[in-house]
Amino acid sequence: MTALTILMFASAYLLGSISSAILVCRLFSLGDPRDQGSGNPGATNVLRLGGKYPAILVLVFDVLKGTIPVWGSYYLGLEPIDLAFVAVFACIGHMFPVFFDFSGGKAVATAFGTILPLGLDIAAILIVTWGVIVSLTNYSSLAAILSVGLAPLITWMLKPEYTLPVAILSLLIILRHKGNIVRLIQGKEPKVSQKNSIK
Known part of the structure; x- marks a missing residue:
């Protein structure tokens, strides 16, 4: 493993550690999510x-903090397997952010962002799957779980090296x-349309 590869792993983790949800909520005086x-x-x-507006800002940034380190690593000439682990480190940063007491999110949007450079075909299938499940059930979490669960199979079929x-x-x-x-x-999971939800 080269020094450049280690640097990109670290950079991906640090970028992933920037919690856009917390920062956007501070900007809009919404408190800590x-x-x-x-x-x-x-x-x-x-x-x-x-x-919608604060949520869109969070979504865009979370996707970008997955896409940017993977694209950067690609242009720096990292091997395919290293590119994929750059994606993993970006998502670990989102889940366990060093800047926010290691208390982060679930990395669904960031994971989607990392997949964009690895394969637009994979990303398109996953986003369509997520969208269909949300439209049918109104459960964002269920859509995320099922889409993520299918991701390795779809990747194996289209880009097996990842x-x-x-x-x-x-x-x-x-x-x-x-x-x-x-x-x-338990039937207690809040739907996307609900304004309030339980932890």
């Missing part, structure tokens, strides 16, 4: 707390959704 609603510093919770890192990332994201899974089973 980790203490409100679902308790998740992500776009869906910000949507409930502050509406399957292992994508599988690792999928497992991490699903584990971060364990509370959502319990609430879905």
